[in-house]
Amino acid sequence: ELQLVESGGGLVQPGGSLRLSCAASGFTFSSYAMSWVRQAPGKGLEWVSTISPSAGTTYYADSVKGRFTISRDNSKNTLYLQMSSLRAEDTAIYYCAKQALWGQGTLVTVSS
Amino acid sequence: QLVLTQSPSASASLGASVKLTCTLSSGHSSHAIAWHQQLPEKGPRYLMRLNNDGSHTKGDGIPDRFSGSSSGAERYLTISSLQSEDEADYYCQTWDTGNVVFGGGTKLTVL
Numbered sequence: 642e643l644q645l646v647e648s649g650g651g652l653v654q655p656g657g658s659l660r661l662s663c664a665a666s667g668f669t670f671s672s673y674a675m676s677w678v679r680q681a682p683g684k685g686l687e688w689v690s691t692i693s694p695s696a697g698t699t700y701y702a703d704s705v706k707g708r709f710t711i712s713r714d715n716s717k718n719t720l721y722l723q724m725s726s727l728r729a730e731d732t733a734i735y736y737c738a739k740q741a742l743w744g745q746g747t748l749v750t751v752s753s
Numbered sequence: 754q755l756v757l758t759q760s761p762s763a764s765a766s767l768g769a770s771v772k773l774t775c776t777l778s779s780g781h782s783s784h785a786i787a788w789h790q791q792l793p794e795k796g797p798r799y800l801m802r803l804n805n806d807g808s809h810t811k812g813d814g815i816p817d818r819f820s821g822s823s824s825g826a827e828r829y830l831t832i833s834s835l836q837s838e839d840e841a842d843y844y845c846q847t848w849d850t851g852n853v854v855f856g857g858g859t860k861l862t863v864l
Contacts, residue, residue: 686789734796
C-alpha cells in the first residue's frame with residue numbers, strides 16, 4: 642500500500658528548532674521528487690519545499706528560505722524537514738507529499 | 754508570476770452537478786494542474802492531473818463522477834451526481850521549475 646507517514650511535530654518556542662520525518666512505503670522512494678506542504682489553522686495549502694529524487698536539487702518557498710532544510714535518505718525511504726528559527730507564523734499542519742500521494746500530516750505549534 | 758485563482762465558495766444541490774474553476778495567470782495558460790480534495794478535518798487527497806488539452810489522469814479510487822476539462826487558461830473540475838460526502842475544500846495546484854503554487858481553494862457546500 643502506498644503510504645507516507647509524518648512524525649516529529651509538536652510544541653516549540655519561538656526561535657527554536659524541530660525536525661520532521663516522513664516515512665514512505667509502497668513505492669520506489671528514490672525515483673520521486675518529494676515535497677513538504679503546510680496548512681496554517683483555517684488557511685489554505687502552502688508549498689514549503691521540494692527535493693529531487695537524488696537529493697541533488699532543493700527548492701524552498703521564500704517564507705522559509707534560510708531557515709528550513711529539506712533532505713532525504715533513500716536507503717531509509719525517509720524524507721526530512723529541519724526547521725530552525727521558528728516563528729509563530731510557522732504554526733501549521735505539515736504534510737509530506739509526492740505526485741498523487743499525501744501523508745496525514747503532523748502539527749507544529751510555535752508558541753511561548 | 755505564476756498564480757492560480759479560485760472562487761472562495763460554491764454550492765449545488767444534492768444529486769446535481771457543479772463545475773469548479775481554477776484560472777492560471779497570464780502567460781501560463783499551457784500549464785498542467787492537479788486537483789485535490791480536502792474533507793473537513795482531514796488531509797488533502799489527490800483527485801487528478803489535468804492537462805491544457807483537457808486530458809486528465811485520476812488518482813486511484815477516484816469515482817467517475819469526478820472529471821476535468823480545460824479551456825485556455827481555465828481549468829475545471831466537474832462533480833456530477835453530487836453526494837453529501839463531496840462537501841469539502843477543493844484546491845488546484847501547478848508547478849514550475851523550483852516552484853509549486855496552490856490556488857486559494859474553493860469551499861463546496863452541498864445543499
